Amino acid sequence: MAHELSTKSTLMDASLAGPLGVVVLKEGREKTLKLGHPWIFSKGIERFSGVNGQLVEVFSYKREHLGIGYVNTKSNIRLRMLGFLETQRENLLERLIKNSIKKRENLQINSNALRLVNGENDGLCGLIVDLYDRTAVVQFGTLGMELLKDEVVQALKNSLDIKAIYEKSTSISRKEEGLLPQKGWLTEEKSEQPIEIFEHDVRFLVDVVHGQKTGFFLDQREMRFYLRSYVKDKKVLNLCAYSGGFSLHALKAKALKVVSVDISGEACRQMQENTDLNGLENHEIIESDVFSFLQNTTEMFDVVIVDPPAFIKSKKDTSKGVRAYRELNRMALRRVQPGGVLMTSSCSYNLEESLFDTILLEASLMEKREVKLVQRHLMAPDHLKNIAFREGEYLKTVVLLC
Ligand SMILES: C[S@@+](CC[C@H](N)C(=O)[O-])C[C@H]1O[C@@H](n2cnc3c(N)ncnc32)[C@H](O)[C@@H]1O
Incomplete structure (x- = not known):
């Protein structure tokens, strides 16, 4: 039976062969692609003929043309699709x-x-x-x-x-x-660094070559806008502040004072430049590890922002990362005035939203603080989200009234 099937498949594959390679999926594996999930793992592939990495036409087991993708035989994610059921290679x-x-x-x-x-x-x-x-x-x-x-x-x-x-x-x-x-x-022409950008009425200098990520944390833009509604005449603490995104929006929205902390000297220098560019004052920039800063301060704030790097880079770091998130949020909570706001984020792809909630609940119970959730947010809207692709979610932000 198996032999019959494979002879039949070979004959049919020959008729499928065009300028691109060919992938035939195992029976039933087309279902997730049709729902919009773009990956097929190694176990879902019946047959692959073509060059590793180059484009392939993708067919179901019953030889329905499902679209175009590419294969990497070294990766467990064996096939990735381009577009949604797109069958035209041209352009x-x-x-x-x-x-x-x-x-x-x-x-x-x-x-x-x-x-x-x-x-x-x-x-x-x-x-x-x-x-x-x-x-x-x-x-x-x-x-x-x-x-x-x-x-x-x-x-x-x-x-x-x-x-x-x-x-x-x-x-x-x-x-x-x-x-x-x-x-x-990738072009002959280069852009001089830094590049000036704007968000709302705030200007930022972004160095795409030397800066972190692609230069700026675009994924937090709408949270920076949202923060503005909480800060008028308030004292704000911005932990892991990078080039001052949240801090500058807070100052523009008339915060009384902002204290920004980041471990990177380069980020702090950029933060100062951005503050000067906008002619803003009352901004204290501290180059420090957030944990040691929080250990050594007793100052209280009306609004505290926590936006650390990913503490859980791979699944094996989960328990260590959970402890780090819990500890950081506990320490941050201690600095929030009663009735104040904690805006806290995790950009760890490996940390699910429900576990992040649990961490925040534990931190608040340990600190004997009653907190209420006021807002949840994922990535900024230009980070468009394919609902069928849960793997695309990494950033989560929770706003707590403390
Ligand atoms: C996700 S980014 C923050 C982005 C920022 N909120 C924004 O809107 O642009 C994380 C920042 O944490 C800083 N960082 C990493 N480890 C740190 C630590 N232990 N203490 C203080 N800052 C740290 C990095 O230098 C980086 O600027």
């Missing part, structure tokens, strides 16, 4: 990129810095594109997307009025894909 990347950009136009984001392509969520698996005024910063996270680099660059040039494209492919996922980190300009 595929340009069509998908233009579509992503168009979707953002309707969001009316009050900034010239935004995410234009959000990887799997936009049907462009392995590709991130962030725009800073007229400079695009791109990240290629997979072998398949790496091989499409020239096409992506051309598609971006055709779709946007941009001056330069900078590649910052430094994500850890590249290692799993058998790729080394890669950085550099």
